[in-house]
Amino acid sequence: MPLIVVYNPVSGDRSGSKLATETIVPLLISHSIVPDKVAATEYPGHAGTLLLSYIDSLTPSSRTEGITLVLISGDGTLHEIVNALHSARSKQNDSFPSLRIILIPGGTANALHASFFPPESASDAEPTLLASLLSFLSATPRLVPLTFAYTTISPPAPGTEPAGPSASAVVSTVVTSTSLHAAILHDSEALRASIPGIERFKLAAAQNATTWYRARARLLAPIQRYDITSGAFVPVTPNSHGNPEEHLELPGPFAYFLSTVNVDRLEPFFRIAPLQRTLPPPHGAQTMDVLIVRPLRDPSLDGKSGEAERERFKERLWEVLGAAYRDGAHIHVRYAEGDGKTDGPPVVEYFRVGGWEWIPEEDDEKARLLCADGAIFHAPEGGKLVSNVLGRTAHDFRVAIYA
Numbered sequence: 056m057p058l059i060v061v062y063n064p065v066s067g068d069r070s071g072s073k074l075a076t077e078t079i080v081p082l083l084i085s086h087s088i089v090p091d092k093v094a095a096t097e098y099p100g101h102a103g104t105l106l107l108s109y110i111d112s113l114t115p116s117s118r119t120e121g122i123t124l125v126l127i128s129g130d131g132t133l134h135e136i137v138n139a140l141h142s143a144r145s146k147q148n149d150s151f152p153s154l155r156i157i158l159i160p161g162g163t164a165n166a167l168h169a170s171f172f173p174p175e176s177a178s179d180a181e182p183t184l185l186a187s188l189l190s191f192l193s194a195t196p197r198l199v200p201l202t203f204a205y206t207t208i209s210p211p212a213p214g215t216e217p218a219g220p221s222a223s224a225v226v227s228t229v230v231t232s233t234s235l236h237a238a239i240l241h242d243s244e245a246l247r248a249s250i251p252g253i254e255r256f257k258l259a260a261a262q263n264a265t266t267w268y269r270a271r272a273r274l275l276a277p278i279q280r281y282d283i284t285s286g287a288f289v290p291v292t293p294n295s296h297g298n299p300e301e302h303l304e305l306p307g308p309f310a311y312f313l314s315t316v317n318v319d320r321l322e323p324f325f326r327i328a329p330l331q332r333t334l335p336p337p338h339g340a341q342t343m344d345v346l347i348v349r350p351l352r353d354p355s356l357d358g359k360s361g362e363a364e365r366e367r368f369k370e371r372l373w374e375v376l377g378a379a380y381r382d383g384a385h386i387h388v389r390y391a392e393g394d395g396k397t398d399g400p401p402v403v404e405y406f407r408v409g410g411w412e413w414i415p416e417e418d419d420e421k422a423r424l425l426c427a428d429g430a431i432f433h434a435p436e437g438g439k440l441v442s443n444v445l446g447r448t449a450h451d452f453r454v455a456i457y458a
């Protein structure tokens with residue numbers, strides 16, 4: 056069985072190397088499994104190259120068996136691998152070996168791992184570190200296939216290649232976002248040199264706290280909306296008027312626009328898309344969860360009071376996002392009606408959809424930012440973003456995680 060161990064030596068608390076050589080490899084060997092290769096990533100992007108050259112080195116029969124990858128890293132390294140494989144796959148006709156991943160959380164946020172092995176299910180301090188490996192070694196290993204979101208940026212910048220350094224298309228396995236989440240990731244990266252610690256995320260959040268993003272969004276069929284009264288998803292009939300594309304048009308401005316596949320959280324306790332776990336999509340469903348905050352749904356705002364109104368809404372937004380740390384309670388937070396007494400609409404609009412389009416206003420530079428699993432992209436002026444769940448037939452390589 057082809058098996059490779061890859062670790063990122065610089066991610067998270069930098070314990071990848073020690074973990075690989077002192078714990079993981081000895082544990083595999085004690086089960087009579089000797090890895091074909093144990094490799095450290097040496098630079099950004101190296102993980103994808105490592106996997107592709109390993110696949111190239113395989114005999115045809117072992118390619119058919121599929122590869123087992125022990126990956127000790129955060130979500131960014133997995134993102135690089137998936138994009139490298141997707142990009143290489145689109146350039147060749149042979150089918151690709153399927154990839155079964157034993158995921159060891161070696162990053163900072165570890166969204167995928169925390170979603171498969173949530174901290175509340177843990178019985179003591181660090182029991183989940185090896186959970187994926189233990190599933191693989193068990194008598195009844197459980198493999199969960201990953202869903203991919205595929206986002207195109209159009210029109211592409213001249214000369215760009217999918218998933219290249221200035222890609223016009225990108226695959227996400229965790230999160231695809233615009234608005235506040237993308238702006239925080241973008242600005243915090245710019246602050247990295249001056250503030251290496253996580254304080255830079257707080258500063259980036261403060262810098263963007265009152266920004267509203269001017270854009271239109273279209274949700275693509277099938278579309279379901281979470282109804283907080285019944286606690287269930289209900290189908291949404293698009294405002295189609297004979298519209299052949301079957302989309303639901305959402306006018307801006309937006310404060311928050313974020314979609315997830317595979318995960319219910321972006322950090323162990325930041326449970327932004329709780330319904331991925333509590334009301335999971337049926338097995339094999341090609342959907343993503345989309346969470347949206349549009350300030351002008353607040354019955355107390357009229358959109359005419361400028362900065363004062365944005366300042367007021369900032370408090371509301373922080374309150375709501377803060378509730379995501381309380382086991383995803385944000386999805387039940389509601390506005391008050393104009394009378395101040397009765398419950399109004401939910402602050403967060405929670406949809407489950409086949410995809411979405413994001414059409415930023417040309418002169419709103421920040422509305423043109425896209426975050427895909429932490430990597431930042433810019434839509435060109437007058438451009439748009441389209442994100443869809445990638446169907447199996449479109450990529451023809453399978454990635455699953457031992458969970």
Ligand SMILES: Nc1ncnc2c1ncn2[C@@H]1O[C@H](COP(=O)(O)OP(=O)(O)OP(=O)(O)O)[C@@H](O)[C@H]1O
Binds near residue numbers: 063129132135163
């Ligand atoms: N040897 C290396 N030197 C510098 N950067 C590297 C090296 N190997 C990998 N990288 C880069 O490290 C980045 C961060 O890695 P990763 O996402 O695994 O960890 P993280 O950011 O700490 O975790 P998370 O994504 O869970 O928050 C990757 O995008 C990758 O490009």
